[in-house]
Amino acid sequence: MSYRLSSSSTTDPLRLSAQENLIPGESLQEKFETVTALGYHGIEVRSRGEFQFAARETGLMAAVRDGVVISSACVDMRCFIGDLVPDRRAEARENLKSQLAVIARCGGSGIVAPATYGILSKRLPPYTSPRAVAEDIEIIVDELAELGQVAQQEGAHLFLEPLNRYEDFIINTLAQGVDVIERSGVSGVELCADFYHLNIEEVDIAKSLLEAGEHIGHVHLSDSNRHEPGAGHTDWPSGMAALTALGYTGWLVLECQPSAELKSCLSTCRDTAVRAYESVARPEAAR
Numbered sequence: 001m002s003y004r005l006s007s008s009s010t011t012d013p014l015r016l017s018a019q020e021n022l023i024p025g026e027s028l029q030e031k032f033e034t035v036t037a038l039g040y041h042g043i044e045v046r047s048r049g050e051f052q053f054a055a056r057e058t059g060l061m062a063a064v065r066d067g068v069v070i071s072s073a074c075v076d077m078r079c080f081i082g083d084l085v086p087d088r089r090a091e092a093r094e095n096l097k098s099q100l101a102v103i104a105r106c107g108g109s110g111i112v113a114p115a116t117y118g119i120l121s122k123r124l125p126p127y128t129s130p131r132a133v134a135e136d137i138e139i140i141v142d143e144l145a146e147l148g149q150v151a152q153q154e155g156a157h158l159f160l161e162p163l164n165r166y167e168d169f170i171i172n173t174l175a176q177g178v179d180v181i182e183r184s185g186v187s188g189v190e191l192c193a194d195f196y197h198l199n200i201e202e203v204d205i206a207k208s209l210l211e212a213g214e215h216i217g218h219v220h221l222s223d224s225n226r227h228e229p230g231a232g233h234t235d236w237p238s239g240m241a242a243l244t245a246l247g248y249t250g251w252l253v254l255e256c257q258p259s260a261e262l263k264s265c266l267s268t269c270r271d272t273a274v275r276a277y278e279s280v281a282r283p284e285a286a287r
Helices: 028-037 057-065 086-105 133-154 174-184 195-201 205-215 236-246 262-281
Strands: 015-019 042-048 070-076 110-113 157-160 189-194 216-221 251-254
Touching: 015 070, 015 262, 028 042, 028 057, 042 086, 042 251, 057 070, 057 086, 070 086, 070 251, 086 110, 086 133, 110 216, 133 157, 133 174, 133 189, 157 174, 157 216, 174 189, 174 205, 189 195, 189 205, 195 205, 195 216, 205 216, 205 236, 216 236, 236 262, 251 262
Parallel strands: 015 042, 015 251, 042 070, 070 110, 110 157, 157 189, 189 216, 216 251
Antiparallel strands: none
């Protein structure tokens, strides 16, 4: 069976993508046809651990040959580079190396991964970590230095995603992310700015984006309540103004918990992003 893969205008100012689990369809080819008809330009796939992403490469490459644009991949793993257990850190590191190679061959920009997820929270019981903060940072810097070199060699990026205080006990803000990236001294690592986490952790989202500057390499779109943009109270025009001021030309990827039917959520997200952009780029058209 062949698929007619439609595409958005090549003059669209926004590079919009959506995670594969948010798009109706059985195959990536079907999902791409659906999402491009709604004004998107790519799909962010999920990269499972235990080297399952590498096992999926044949199918991913077949989709790419059919015209599917894979923007990036977001990890779906059981362990992370900031794990408290050394063996689990090593597992995360080796999986990320493999995933960086796969996404590069698929034409994607890189892999999105946090320092940790769901291991410990300093804001919920038991509140304290068995590891000192300085050691946490040293571990992340060392991991990024190694992974950043691999990313450079593969022609992709590792996008470090700061998560909110309840999900990640090490890197929560863009400023913390900038710090460990600069300490690592590699260009293969950039930040993923997720508006849901920014909403929780940043005092001023636009200011934080501007201060992170050129370190912003990827953006996840999700509203204040984790639903699709437009379903919460995030100030999208100010966020888009900051990205525009930075000259950001990377992907804007929908990652959310849908509040309604999937196609409706996809449309709402695109409309919200476009209106926010228009309010900055062409204020007269947004009125």
